[in-house]
Amino acid sequence: MILARYLARRYLRVLTLIAAVFGLILFLIDMIETVRRFSGRGIGLSEAAGIAALNVTGSFYSILPLITVLSGIALFIGLARSSEMVAIRASGRSALRCVAVPALTAAAVGVLAVALVNPLVAVTGGLYDDAVAAIDRNGQQTVSLGESEVWLRQGFPQGGGQVVIRAARTSPDAAVLYQASFLIFDESRGPVRRIEAREARLEPGEWVLTDARDFPLDAPNPQAAMVVRDELRLPSDLTAQRIREGFGRPDSVPVWQLPAFIDGLERAGFSAARHKVWFQMELARPAMMAAMILIAAAFTMQHVRGRNTGAAVLMAFGGGIALFFLRNLAQVLGDNGQITPEMAAWTPPAVGAALAVALILKREDG
Structure with a gap:
């Protein structure tokens, strides 16, 4: 001994x-x-x-x-x-x-x-x-997990505002969002537009929204001014890889919290x-x-x-x-x-x- x-x-x-x-x-x-x-x-x-x-x-x-x-x-x-x-x-x-x-x-x-x-x-x-x-002061793309939702944030490629995105779930490769909501912010006026879509597919340089409902928030009655579109395209500077990387490296999560984070x-x-x-x-x-x-x-x-x-x-x-x-x-x-x-x-x-x-x-x- x-x-x-x-x-x-x-x-x-x-x-x-x-x-x-x-x-x-x-x-x-x-x-x-x-x-x-x-x-x-x-x-x-x-x-x-x-x-x-x-x-x-x-x-x-x-x-x-x-x-x-x-x-x-x-x-x-x-x-x-x-x-x-x-x-x-x-x-x-x-x-x-x-x-x-x-x-x-x-x-x-x-x-x-x-x-x-x-x-x-x-x-x-x-x-x-x-x-x-x-x-x-360069990175504007962020992504996080709620209890059962996915939250993302992006800037427009040409500048002039940001978009907050919420989705119920996503595909494993992060290229498709389901039950997605896009809240568009203007730099000076704040939230100006909300778009809800059954599905949002990320393609090079843009989101392709399917079964979209477009609410202009600057209208007197956004619900009455809603426009239904079978397909709607929004510019984006995100990529599927950036979204996946947005969750951070696994070592950015304490080991005690990893099981819950994995779930x-x-x-x-x-x-x-x-x-x-x-x-x-x-x-x-x-x-x-x-x-x-x-x-x-x-x-x-x-x-x-x-x-x-x-x-x-x-x-x-x-x-x-x-x-x-x-x-x-x-x-x-x-x-x-x-x-x-x-x-x-x-x-x-x-x-x-x-x-x-x-x-x-x-x-x-x-």
Whole structure:
């Protein structure tokens, strides 16, 4: 038990140091990029630092598995160079028992990251988007979900007003809205027109409304002045891809709210495949971090000297990079529906852990 606490404390110290270094590097990179991007907008260093601090949490969270494998490499290289690993093995402990404590500690850190850092990333990501939008003043297309409705907002391509769109549901590709209502606003006069349609199909540069009822709100009696049209076309600068992207990245939703958000997407008629995959990826993050520790141990827990150390570090880091890209590839396949969300999330850590354990057993325990 004393040895387990010692290994856990030592791993946490190494992880904290490496995480702090990478966090500082990411913050400086984000700050420089923010200053470069908004150099003509007159923002100062303090404002750029604030924007960079909001963005750095998401960048740090995305590379957390790589930070984990680096901390594992540093831990086992340090134990091997100080001959502590030799002493531990000489006491009769198997290689897997030596690796189990750092792996479980990494998994515990992963659980805390999913429970605490994931919601923080979602909050800071939204604040970052708001801050950038306030500086850019470019994006006018937004989309959100109500309890059982879809809400969108767009500007006219030629300018001069905005349109608020509400629909009961939509097609999975976001190209067709059903039971849609269009409320048209003039820049100076406010709402001037309301259009209700049984179906609204998005085509390049315009909405095609079917069975539309057009209410001129500036008329004395909009109901009496209503015009019924079999087909009506409205200009639009939206695309189906922009509408789908308007729901935001899956990581913009806290993991605790993802199940309800997925239900809302499916009730509205959208595909929730990306969000289901991301939810499973977050559940599997502790297992992925434990697998990274096993990969680091497979190559670096031996007693190494001189040039062998560099080769061991490169192989361990290369194995971690390979598993990281395998995870990203599986996520893409899951987003496209080629594999199930569970397979996309859990297969990479399972494969990485199995190969690492096999290598540890072969090299350390014969």
